[in-house]
Amino acid sequence: MKKFFALYVxxxxxxxxxxxxxxxxTIAHWTFEEGTPGxxxxxxxxxxxxxxxNLHGTALGGPVYQDGLKSGTGNTGLNFDGNNxxxxxxxxxxxxxxxxxxxxxxxxxxxxxxxxxxxxxxYGDTQPSKxxxxxxxxxxxxxxxxIYGGATTASLQTANGALQIGKTTQIAAxxxxxxxxxxxNIMSIYVDRMLVVDLDIGTTVPFYGDTTSDFWIGSVHxxxxxxxxxxxxxxxVKISDSALTGSEMMLVPEPGMMAIFGVGLLALGLTRRxxx
Ligand SMILES: [Ca+2]
Ligand SMILES: [Ca+2]
Ligand SMILES: [Ca+2]
Ligand SMILES: [Ca+2]
Numbered sequence: 001m002k003k004f005f006a007l008y009v010x011x012x013x014x015x016x017x018x019x020x021x022x023x024x025x026t027i028a029h030w031t032f033e034e035g036t037p038g039x040x041x042x043x044x045x046x047x048x049x050x051x052x053x054n055l056h057g058t059a060l061g062g063p064v065y066q067d068g069l070k071s072g073t074g075n076t077g078l079n080f081d082g083n084n085x086x087x088x089x090x091x092x093x094x095x096x097x098x099x100x101x102x103x104x105x106x107x108x109x110x111x112x113x114x115x116x117x118x119x120x121x122x123y124g125d126t127q128p129s130k131x132x133x134x135x136x137x138x139x140x141x142x143x144x145x146x147i148y149g150g151a152t153t154a155s156l157q158t159a160n161g162a163l164q165i166g167k168t169t170q171i172a173a174x175x176x177x178x179x180x181x182x183x184x185n186i187m188s189i190y191v192d193r194m195l196v197v198d199l200d201i202g203t204t205v206p207f208y209g210d211t212t213s214d215f216w217i218g219s220v221h222x223x224x225x226x227x228x229x230x231x232x233x234x235x236x237v238k239i240s241d242s243a244l245t246g247s248e249m250m251l252v253p254e255p256g257m258m259a260i261f262g263v264g265l266l267a268l269g270l271t272r273r274x275x276x
Contacts, residue, residue: 024240024241024242024244024248025240025241025242026051026052026238026239026240026241027051027053027096027097027099027103027239027240027241028049028051028053028055028089028096028097028237028238028239029049029050029051029072029073029236029237029238029239030047030048030049030050030057030087030217030236030237030238031048031050031072031073031074031076031236032047032065032076032077032078032234032235032236033073033074033076034046034047034048035065035076035078036065037065037066037067037076038064038065038067039064039065040062040063040064040065041059041062041063041064041065041078041087042059042062043058043059044058045057045058046058046059047059047078047087047089047217049089050073053096055089055091055095055096055097055215056089057087057088057089057217058087058088058089059078059085059086059087060084060085060086060087060088061081061083061084061085061086061229062081062084062085063078063079063080063081063085063086063087063218064078064079064081065077065078065079066078066079066233069108069110069168069233069234069235070168070235071108071168071169071170071235071236071250071251072106072108072170072235072236072238072250072251073236073250076235077108077110077233077234077235077236078218078233078234079232079233080218080219080229080230080231080232080233080234081229081231082113082118082229082230082231082232083229084226084229085218085219085229085230086216086217086218086219086221086226086229087216087217087218088214088215088216088221089214089215089216089217090214091123091213091214091215092211092212092213092214093125093208093209093210093211093212093213094208094211097123097215097239098123098132098206098208098213099123099132099133099175099206099239100205100206101177101241102175102176102177102241102242102243103174103175103239103240103241103242103243104172104173104174104175104239104240104242104243104244104249105121105133105135105172105173105174105237105238105239106170106171106172106236106237106238106239106240106244106249106250107120107121107135107170107171107172107234107235107236107237107238108168108169108170108171108234108235108236108250109137109163109168109169109170109171109232109233109234109235110166110167110168110169110232110233110234110235111137111141111163111165111166111230111231111232112165112166112231112232112233113165113231113232114139114140114141114165117136117137117138117139117141117163117230117231117232118136118137118218118219118220118228118229118230118231119134119135119136119137119216119218119219119220119228119229119230120134120135120136120137120171120217120218120230120234120237121134121135121215121216121217121237122134122135122215122216122219122220122221122222123206123213123214123215123216124213124214124216124220124221124222124223125208125209125210125212125213126210126212126213126223126224127209127210127223128222128223129148129222129223130148130207130209131146131148131222132147132148132206132207132208132209132213133145133146133147133148133173133175133206134146134220135171135173136220136228137163137230140160140161141160141161141162141163141164141165142157142158142159142160142161142162142163143157143158143162143163143171143189143191143196144156144157144158145157145173145187145189147175147187147201147204147205147206148206148207149201149203149204149205149206149207150207150209152201152202152204154187154199154201154204156187156188156189156197156198156199157197158189158191158196158197162189162191162196163191168233168235169191169192170190170191170192170193170249170250170251171189171190171191172188172189172190172193172244172249173187173188173189173190174186174187174188174189174190174243174244175187175206175243176188176243177205177243182203182205183202183203184200184202185200185201185202185203185204185205186198186199186200186201186243187199187201188243190246190249193246193247193249193251194246195246217234217237218230218234236250238250
């Protein structure tokens with residue numbers, strides 16, 4: 001009975017921890033649920049950010065709302081044509097999207113055609129290159145997460161095939177700032193909430209070199225010039241102010257909480273079995 005009680009307490013603690021981690025701050029979350037599938041997204045500030053920061057985006061080039069993209073929130077995503085479709089969010093080098101300290105960028109992706117991939121998210125400045133962070137998906141399904149740190153550029157890549165064509169995939173780029181002395185900062189890429197690759201990038205942190213930086217979904221805008229448009233569907237783009245673990249990443253519903261709660265229940269179940 002003592003043992004059962006101990007495990008019961010562990011289960012309760014696990015639930016409490018789960019609730020705490022679920023409160024990791026959301027910097028921005030574009031769910032793409034505001035549109036009707038088949039409708040073309042247009043108009044200033046119509047791509048709704050559900051976070052408190054109200055970082056609403058503007059669709060350019062005519063991306064189309066798409067049904068059947070289940071990842072994050074709901075079933076609706078935005079389909080980009082690979083030609084000129086993108087979403088622009090005005091930011092500036094000191095705004096909430098000038099990410100500093102720990103952060104996680106999550107996005108649900110479905111690439112429908114090989115060899116037609118581009119940028120998932122891109123934070124660019126108006127100098128050639130020198131762009132603080134981006135996530136890029138190449139034609140072989142290889143993911144790149146890159147940070148420009150002023151003196152150095154840190155780039156992390158998966159193997160080919162990390163992103164499968166025709167399959168909705170949950171990808172995440174995590175930056176874990178070394179809270180002890182900032183000397184062992186870690187970049188990671190997760191696919192479907194599993195850690196795929198990580199890298200110690202030393203003291204490098206994103207460097208915001210000018211005052212006209214902006215955030216883009218589905219394209220690159222380096223030096224103010226657009227290019228390398230993504231082709232396919234993006235379901236949700238979410239940015240958090242902490243280095244999330246796989247179980248804390250988005251899935252429907254409330255993944256971190258449910259996963260940890262499940263461990264607690266499993267502990268109770270094992271105890272019951274032992275007793276009988
Ligand atoms: Ca969605
Ligand atoms: Ca277009
Ligand atoms: Ca640039
Ligand atoms: Ca950290």
